[in-house]
Amino acid sequence: MSPLNPGRFTTGSGKTLTSFKAAQLASKMPSVDKVLFVVDRKDLDYQTMREYDRFAPGSANSNTSTKILAEQLTKPNGALLKSGRTNQPIIITTIQKLSTFIKANTGHEIFSGHVVIIFDACHRSQFGDMHTDITRAFKRYNLFGFTGTPIFAENSASGGNPLLKTTEQAFGDKLHTYTIMDAITDKNVLPFRVDYINTIGARAGIVDKDVPAIDRERALLDPRRIAQVTAYILEHFDQKTKRQTSYEHAVVTNVAESSRTHRRAESLKEKKRVRGFNALFATASIDAARRYYNQFQMQMEQLPPAKRLKVGLIYSYGANEAEPDGILEDEAFDTDMLASGARDFLEDAIQDYNDMFGTSYDTSADKFQNYYKDLSQRMKNREIDLVIVVNMFLTGFDATTLNTLFVDKNLRMHGLIQAYSRTNRILNSVKRHGNIVVFRDLEDETNAALELFGNKDARSIVIAPPYSEYFAEYSEKVSELLRRFPLGAQIIGEQDQKDFINIFGSVLRLSNILGEFDEFEGQDVLTERQHQDYRSVYLNLYADFRTDTAAEKEQINDDVVFEIELVKQVEINVDYILMLVERMRAERGNGKDKELRAQITHAVDASPSLRSKRDLVEDFVDSVSVDGAVDEQWQTFIAAKRDAELQRIIDELELKPEQTRAFVVAAFRDAQLSTGGTAITTIMPPVSRFNREAGHGDKKKRVIEALTSFFERYFELAGGSE
Structure with a gap:
């Protein structure tokens, strides 16, 4: 049978998914005995198996040795293998193991069967003696090759088999092309x-x-x-x-x-x-x-x-x-x-x-x-x-x-x-x-x-545009932002809110790109303070839109996209706030402390995570003493607030104190709150056997909500986010 070359699928375009579907369809054809999915490296064997199991669990078998491959090719489909898995018609293997099997099993019955052989990345490792061994051994086969970087005459290497120098020579006529231009456009x-x-x-x-x-x-x-x-x-x-x-x-x-x-x-x-x-x-x-x-x-x-x-x-x-x-x-x-x-x-x-x-x-x-x-x-x-x-x-x-x-x-x-x-x-x-x-x-x-x-x-x-194009567009967007939405002026009306969100979203995207250019250093037309203040306005609108959604009010944000991930990437952390507190304490009494106090407020308002903890930061800043390390005072302050708030939750929901505290300690240690299974039930008070169902579900829901809110409020402040 003549080989078939599905053609060039650019890197990252979904070759493995496409080749999996081809393997799956071929395996269901009555005339096909086996489908061999061949990779050229051991690590890709493991990686491909993981991909296949994600597409369809249990649909294929891989192997760690030629001996296991021989068992998979010898036993009928559906038979139980020594590994305990069912023998599947699709086998993932390396070209090295397949070549070794061929040399050690001359005359094996699989060579007379109808086999579909699919190469996921048909690079030069498939152009040599191993490729020849495979195509000589199998009598009835279809050969498919997928590659993101085909070998043409222009980029073929010198030496080797002159009849196997290009992808077309090894795998036949191209069936389909999906170039890097297509992948980027899509x-x-x-x-x-x-x-x-x-x-x-x-x-x-x-x-x-x-x-x-x-x-x-x-x-x-x-x-x-x-x-x-x-x-x-x-x-x-x-x-x-x-x-x-x-x-x-x-x-x-x-x-x-x-x-x-x-x-x-x-x-x-x-x-x-x-x-x-x-x-x-x-x-x-x-x-x-x-x-x-x-x-x-x-x-x-x-x-x-x-x-x-x-x-x-x-x-x-x-x-x-x-x-x-x-x-x-x-x-x-x-x-x-x-x-x-x-x-x-x-x-x-x-x-x-x-x-x-x-x-x-x-x-x-x-x-x-x-x-x-x-x-x-x-x-x-x-x-x-x-x-x-x-x-x-x-x-x-x-x-x-x-x-x-x-x-x-x-x-x-x-x-x-x-x-x-x-x-x-x-x-x-x-x-x-x-x-x-x-x-x-x-x-x-x-x-x-x-x-x-x-x-x-x-x-x-x-290739992305040059720095000059991005910077010109960024300057234009910033000028429009400053002209239409000066800081301190309230943004009134649905259309103006949408316009601000779209313009500042563009500023965020362009600033994110420009940050990778060497030339951008020291050239930003917005100051750090302006960035923070505009992020604060942006986050206020985001919170308002989410509140409207929760309240099932009329939606106005169907055509608005919030770039919250771009806001989060410049997240202001607790260490930065404590540094400002340290400077504020050192400047106390000379007027600069008021500027630093305002800077702390602006920084917290511009932070997606800290703005929900504003009350804690504000209380700490107002209570910090002139003596002692600021970070130690912060840890003591947060520990006291955390313990008091947990005690309030225990009292209000009538939870078991010792078990609840142990539950919370485990959550901070594991960086996640376990709400599944019986974990929550063990900290709740016992339920009367005569009234076991009444209100129990609602009570459990309230406990989960209260502890989740508590965990999210204190986890990052406890130093567990990194």
Whole structure:
């Protein structure tokens, strides 16, 4: 049977979902014996299985060894496997396991059956001997290939089988195309914002295309240049990744368990507020990665703790040389063949990681793979700031929290698109672009890749507008805001309220984007105080609209969108308020304390979380003494208020005092209030066996509402939000 190539689906466009549906439909055809979904890396095996189970639980089987794959291909569909799972017609496996099975099972009956083989990412790993082995072994097959970065004649590599150099040669005619332009237009992925940083000092002539590649790479490793690139990243990291902002994100809380079972991992997700996004740093070689890792450690020693980054490092054999053609090699997990110095260095870096997170990984085969999984999950959880890589993580790795790629390596064609596309997964309204910061002359390569995988007009869609366009639009919106809605003037009337919300929403969105540009520093046309005061007005309107909704009044906000996530990202925390209180206390009596007192009020009003706790902040500010540490006084004040308020709830609802206090302590410890099961019932007073149902449900509801309100009021103030 001839192979079929569904064509190019750009990265992030839903290839896995589309290929799953194709696999599911094929598996239900009476003539099809098995559907093999083939991936090219072990971590993608696990990742795909988790995706499939989310689409349709139990619809497919994966395997951890060729032996298990053989059992799945031998036993009939519906039979019980040794693992206890039912044998499914869809099998997820790696190309390596499938190739090993073929070589070890010549004449197996599955080769005569009707098999549909689907490749999720048909990169170059499917173009070699393994691809030939598969297509020779199976007699009746349909072969499908999905890829976001197809190989054309223009971007094919030299060497190898001359009949298997392009995607079309390996997988047949293209059935469908969905380009990166389509995905961005449909808002399935984000556009890129590219900074070309060419102010880094380097020896003259090193970018000359005539200089042999190895000499150019040696020159680019000049210690002075390494130090300057590192200093730039450290200086601009918070700006590019918005590390000073925050947002709510679902995280997997037990990484070790999630590595063993995808089902358990899904049940361990919980919402947490995290700070900013994270980044990858793509380096040209293992030598370069090591030099940069050392430089980061050295420079961070001179920084205050708040400015230091959690930096990881990963590489493996096969990614140990610079790629002259800028094409990424397929990822491998082999550390045994690393040179001793490179492996020892990686071992030390993994030990730094172990010290950071309390883990116990090393470079041995199994532990290195688990290190990869743990590192990737911590990237997705936003627990690590920056990972230095050579080729790893630049293809196939998806983390919505990743928004920035620093590049100091040659990239081109599909390798460039694959690497850039690590950054443009949609997460929330705060993340507007995939940030690419390039320390090499890759502008021509970027434009060529976009033209190849889009068309000649792709750049205007795929690459975000320049700073000047955003700043001009921002200045125009701010001018309109100041002219139409001066601070202190009441906004009266439905239409004016709508207009204010829309205009200030635009200001929030544009300010969020401009904050990623180096040029915006010191150029904001609104002062910090004006930002706070306008946010306060915005939040007042938001509260009014929500009250109208609750009261089921006539709705006026059907065509109004509140950018509350963008307000929350500049959330003012308790530490900032306490700092202002400390300054106010020091200035008491000279007039400046009144200004600081007003500043505290403005800051609280501009904070979505603190404005609901205004009474606590105001009472503390009025009661703070001239002696003693402010933060200690705050903790004592909050503890007393919290205990008094909990006692009032206990008295009013007649709850069991000891059990209720233990229940609340557990809630603050676990960062969530457990309202399911019998947890609430154990703190309520006993119910008469003759009147068990009367009012019990209403009473339980009142208890849940009271304790939920109490928990939300005091949790962040108790230091549990981060």
